[in-house]
Amino acid sequence: xxxxxxxxxxxxxxxxxxxxxxxxxxxxxxxxxxxxxxxxxxxxxxxxxxxxxxxxxxxxxxxxxxxxxxxxxxxxxxxxxxxxxxxxxxxxxxxxxxxxxxxxxxx
Numbered sequence: 001x002x003x004x005x006x007x008x009x010x011x012x013x014x015x016x017x018x019x020x021x022x023x024x025x026x027x028x029x030x031x032x033x034x035x036x037x038x039x040x041x042x043x044x045x046x047x048x049x050x051x052x053x054x055x056x057x058x059x060x061x062x063x064x065x066x067x068x069x070x071x072x073x074x075x076x077x078x079x080x081x082x083x084x085x086x087x088x089x090x091x092x093x094x095x096x097x098x099x100x101x102x103x104x105x106x107x
Contacts, residue, residue, distance in 0.1 A: 006093075009091070010089060011085050011086075011088065013058055019054070021041050022048070022052065022055065022076075023055070023060070023082070026061065027083065027086050030077065031064070032075065032077075033074065034048065034075070034076060037052075037076055052076055059081050060079060061078060061079065063075075
């Protein structure tokens with residue numbers, strides 16, 4: 001019986017370091033303002049917007065736009081699907097890092 005290597009379970013949407021970092025950030029909070037995410041991730045508005053939009057198109061991140069008075073406010077949050085995809089990605093990383101333990105004997 002051939003078992004797939006855990007790397008086949010990695011989510012390609014998280015290969016970019018900023019997307020990976022954004023998902024990790026969102027996994028730790030209910031939601032976060034765009035500005036808080038930008039400052040924490042030490043990136044630019046345009047770069048964060050590009051990556052958040054890409055994850056939103058995949059259904060992994062929710063981008064909520066509203067107003068506080070006349071000022072626009074954008075909040076980011078994981079979707080239910082995004083949270084599940086993130087947990088699966090981390091499980092694959094753990095399986096890779098832990099290794100197989102014991103290799104079967106060559107026959």
